[in-house]
Amino acid sequence: MRFSKAMILAILVMLVIAIKLSMNFAQSRTLPADYDTVDDMLASLQTEVQVISRLDVLPKLEQSWRTASSIAGIAGIEYTNFEAAADADVNRRYSGPLKHWNAQLEGSPRPVIAVAKAIQARVPAFLYDYAISGGVMKLNITVVGN
Known part of the structure; x- marks a missing residue:
C-alpha cells in the first residue's frame, strides 16, 4: 500500500497542527496556587508523623x-x-x-x-x-x- 503525496502532506499538516496546539495548551496551563508549598507541607506532615510515632503507647x-x-x-x-x-x-x-x-x-x-x-x-x-x-x-x- 502506497501513500500518495497528498496523503503524506495531509499527515504532516495534521502532525504540525497537533504539535502546535499541544504547545499552546501547555503554555496556557496554570499550576495550582499552592504548588510551590506542597513539598514543604509534605515534609511538615512527615515530621508530625515521626513525633506522633515516638509517643508512648496508651496503657491497657x-x-x-x-x-x-x-x-x-x-x-x-x-x-x-x-x-x-x-x-x-x-x-x-x-x-x-x-x-x-x-x-x-x-x-x-x-x-x-x-x-x-x-x-x-x-x-x-x-x-x-x-x-x-x-x-x-x-x-x-x-x-x-x-
Whole structure:
C-alpha cells in the first residue's frame, strides 16, 4: 500500500497542527496556587508523623480503670461507672475515638478534685462536667487506654 503525496502532506499538516496546539495548551496551563508549598507541607506532615510515632503507647484500659478506682477508694471518694449513674447524660462525657470508660467521682469538693488530679497523674484521663449541690461534688471523668 502506497501513500500518495497528498496523503503524506495531509499527515504532516495534521502532525504540525497537533504539535502546535499541544504547545499552546501547555503554555496556557496554570499550576495550582499552592504548588510551590506542597513539598514543604509534605515534609511538615512527615515530621508530625515521626513525633506522633515516638509517643508512648496508651496503657491497657482495664489496668488504668483499676488504678483510678483504687485511688478514689483509698481517698474515700465514690467512683462509679458513669453509664450506671442516675444522672448520666450522653452529652456530658467523652465520645471520641479512643477506647474509654466513663466514671463519676462523688464526694466533698476538695477531696474529689485532689483525687481527680491524682488519677490524671497516674493514668490517661479526661475531666468533664461537674456539679456541686449541698456540699457534694459530682465530677465526670473518662479513663482511656487500649
